[in-house]
Amino acid sequence: MRGGLLGELLPADVAAVDDFGDSGPAAAMPLHPEEARLISGVVAERRREFTTVRGCARLALTALGLPAAPLLPGRRGAPIWPQGAVGSMTHCRGYRAAAVGDAARFLAIGIDAEPDEPLPQAVASKVISPRERAELTRMTCHDAGIAWDRLVFCVKESVYKIWSPLTGSWLDYADADVRLRPDGTFTVRLLVQAPTVAGVGLETLTGRWLAARGLLLSAIALPTG
Numbered sequence: 001m002r003g004g005l006l007g008e009l010l011p012a013d014v015a016a017v018d019d020f021g022d023s024g025p026a027a028a029m030p031l032h033p034e035e036a037r038l039i040s041g042v043v044a045e046r047r048r049e050f051t052t053v054r055g056c057a058r059l060a061l062t063a064l065g066l067p068a069a070p071l072l073p074g075r076r077g078a079p080i081w082p083q084g085a086v087g088s089m090t091h092c093r094g095y096r097a098a099a100v101g102d103a104a105r106f107l108a109i110g111i112d113a114e115p116d117e118p119l120p121q122a123v124a125s126k127v128i129s130p131r132e133r134a135e136l137t138r139m140t141c142h143d144a145g146i147a148w149d150r151l152v153f154c155v156k157e158s159v160y161k162i163w164s165p166l167t168g169s170w171l172d173y174a175d176a177d178v179r180l181r182p183d184g185t186f187t188v189r190l191l192v193q194a195p196t197v198a199g200v201g202l203e204t205l206t207g208r209w210l211a212a213r214g215l216l217l218s219a220i221a222l223p224t225g
């Protein structure tokens with residue numbers, strides 16, 4: 001299943017579904033009772049994003065012929081995908097998205113979406129290294145219309161969504177060095193000892209980014225070995 005913004009960033013055999021509000025088909029899909037229990041009593045916005053993003057994920061699972069099972073949080077909050085699937089979900093103001101791949105083809109998928117707005121200074125100083133800051137200055141000369149510091153944050157969140165389910169461990173923003181390219185690709189070098197998982201080394205990850213419709217998107221699909 002393709003279409004939307006997210007589909008532009010992922011290989012053709014990854015099912016990508018996104019939604020720009022909470023009134024489309026994804027939002028109308030009912031939650032499983034276990035999921036509904038998890039969000040009973042939460043604020044309305046959290047209920048909407050939780051519901052719509054799971055609708056996106058179920059549409060993606062169905063497109064791949066996989067069971068549209070409940071998507072509950074596992075270790076460190078990473079969603080537990082049905083047998084045979086790997087995937088990732090993201091939501092931010094005005095956007096919800098899910099990507100799902102066949103576990104025989106992909107070891108992990110990590111996606112993130114952020115508003116295309118500069119990071120607050122206090123956050124930027126924790127997330128952006130001096131080397132990345134110097135590169136962002138060059139990127140701003142190339143295109144001043146993109147919040148490059150937020151894009152680095154976005155890429156790092158998508159890295160964490162790959163790293164966390166595969167390793168079960170924490171990764172700090174300072175542990176990843178992001179190199180963005182104007183052509184919509186990026187490379188991330190991990191600055192910590194990165195394990196090899198199922199024959200695939202995690203020390204360098206590559207992905208694609210996009211700035212459109214007031215949003216920044218990052219996506220990594222890590223193939224199996």
Ligand SMILES: CC(C)(COP(=O)(O)OP(=O)(O)OC[C@H]1O[C@@H](n2cnc3c(N)ncnc32)[C@H](O)[C@@H]1OP(=O)(O)O)[C@@H](O)C(=O)NCCC(=O)NCCS
Pocket residue numbers: 049050053073075076077078079088089090091092111112113156157158159160161162164165171172173174175176
């Ligand atoms: C977990 C985290 C990455 C989520 O990112 P976010 O921008 O806050 O929120 P998003 O809407 O993009 O993503 C939320 C979804 O991510 C998924 N998620 C949560 N924890 C996760 C984890 N450990 N691994 C993979 N996916 C996770 C969930 O599906 C969640 O949605 P849900 O609660 O409705 O199920 C972020 O909150 C966080 O903890 N970051 C700190 C770690 C980090 O990013 N380090 C950088 C390393 S370079």
